[in-house]
Amino acid sequence: MELAGVAERFHSRTVLITGATGFIAKLLVEKILRLQPGVKRLYLLVRAADQVSANRRVESEVCLLFWTTLCSW
Numbered sequence: 001m002e003l004a005g006v007a008e009r010f011h012s013r014t015v016l017i018t019g020a021t022g023f024i025a026k027l028l029v030e031k032i033l034r035l036q037p038g039v040k041r042l043y044l045l046v047r048a049a050d051q052v053s054a055n056r057r058v059e060s061e062v063c064l065l066f067w068t069t070l071c072s073w
Contacts, residue, residue: 020044
């Protein structure tokens with residue numbers, strides 16, 4: 001599939017990423033955020049004991065990675 005075909009497929013779509021704090025999922029989320037600006041919504045599924053722990057994991061393991069990656073251009 002060509003790159004333009006992939007971009008069209010993700011445009012205005014909602015995407016669910018399971019295991020969002022894992023290595024491969026982090027790479028996938030970074031690629032989607034950087035190369036697919038037309039994605040409507042991105043849901044990240046994170047396993048944790050409660051809501052507070054899940055938010056903390058996303059902030060510490062996912063958001064910090066993207067902040068440095070996406071803002072370093």
